[in-house]
Amino acid sequence: MNDFNSRIIRTFDADLSMVDIPVLHLDDFLLRQGRGVYVNRLKDHLVQHHNKISVPHRHDFYLTVFFTSGEGIHEIDFVRHVVRPGHCYALNPGQIHHWKLSEDTDGFVFFHSADFSQTASLEGGGFEAENFPFFYSRQNSSEIGLSSEKQTLLKPWFEVLLQESKHNEPRKLSKQHALITLIYIELQRAYDPVGVKVSESGYGSLLKAFESEVDQHFKDIKSPAQYAERLHITPKHLNRVSNEILGKTATQIIADRVILEAKRLLASRKYAVSQVADELGYEDYSYFSRLFKKHQGLSPRQFYEDYVLPKEG
Numbered sequence: 001m002n003d004f005n006s007r008i009i010r011t012f013d014a015d016l017s018m019v020d021i022p023v024l025h026l027d028d029f030l031l032r033q034g035r036g037v038y039v040n041r042l043k044d045h046l047v048q049h050h051n052k053i054s055v056p057h058r059h060d061f062y063l064t065v066f067f068t069s070g071e072g073i074h075e076i077d078f079v080r081h082v083v084r085p086g087h088c089y090a091l092n093p094g095q096i097h098h099w100k101l102s103e104d105t106d107g108f109v110f111f112h113s114a115d116f117s118q119t120a121s122l123e124g125g126g127f128e129a130e131n132f133p134f135f136y137s138r139q140n141s142s143e144i145g146l147s148s149e150k151q152t153l154l155k156p157w158f159e160v161l162l163q164e165s166k167h168n169e170p171r172k173l174s175k176q177h178a179l180i181t182l183i184y185i186e187l188q189r190a191y192d193p194v195g196v197k198v199s200e201s202g203y204g205s206l207l208k209a210f211e212s213e214v215d216q217h218f219k220d221i222k223s224p225a226q227y228a229e230r231l232h233i234t235p236k237h238l239n240r241v242s243n244e245i246l247g248k249t250a251t252q253i254i255a256d257r258v259i260l261e262a263k264r265l266l267a268s269r270k271y272a273v274s275q276v277a278d279e280l281g282y283e284d285y286s287y288f289s290r291l292f293k294k295h296q297g298l299s300p301r302q303f304y305e306d307y308v309l310p311k312e313g
Helices: 003-016 042-048 116-121 148-165 172-190 204-217 224-230 235-246 250-268 273-279 285-296 300-308
Strands: 037-041 057-059 062-069 072-076 079-083 087-091 096-101 106-112 143-145
Touching (some): 037 042, 037 148, 037 172, 042 062, 042 106, 057 096, 062 148, 143 172, 148 172, 235 250, 250 300, 273 285, 273 300
Antiparallel strands (some): 062 087, 062 106, 072 096
């Protein structure tokens, strides 16, 4: 790692001593672009919205960013990535991210709402973002490395998408959908298959239903059997689905979601370490602490002290 990124890492953690983690909405960025799509050149985006995006935050929309120059650190749900030209990041609604980037950073960024495809269908277009592998499951990486050939192919499409956002031509939304669909297809083709969980079976919709149920009920329901009952299947079948697609048991999927939320609550600094267990539905803090350490390799208090508290020096 070069000197710039070494310096960035030394200062990165100190910026995570936030009081709260804001949720940004599409309307915070759209201004006059409207209709559920925001597109910008990355260097302009970083300047125009510095106050909103310079601290850890999450969105209620899909985000795609393509770096063409610059370097730095990009952290997504507590997974740290080294920014390089030619890398894309595709984020689901609700993911927390934070970055520190060099002054020469540039590229493209676009957002769209979760119901973007439904809006576009009125003009004859549309797609389901969640069906692309980088959005498919929270277990999948947000990072996509692009070859020089793929970068050469994609850059003009980002340029056209940017220009389209500046004008109100007939069927603007349909063209934006078409361009974003083409970009997503090429990103899917470039997506590193190592460790990627994509359903090639008929279990895909069932897995999504399971993850959706876990998202809604993980604080109250910890038992795979109860989720299986809600999905009208047996616990054995639920485990078969999660193992075949994600390589994890249903219990692990539930625990992963709990631990992610625990880290988010700790990072928000709204709760004492001892209160996080209660917030997540655990009456026994010792049990919760052991669960956290099993998954993270350190206790909740150690995570708070090492990750959340500002570093000195």
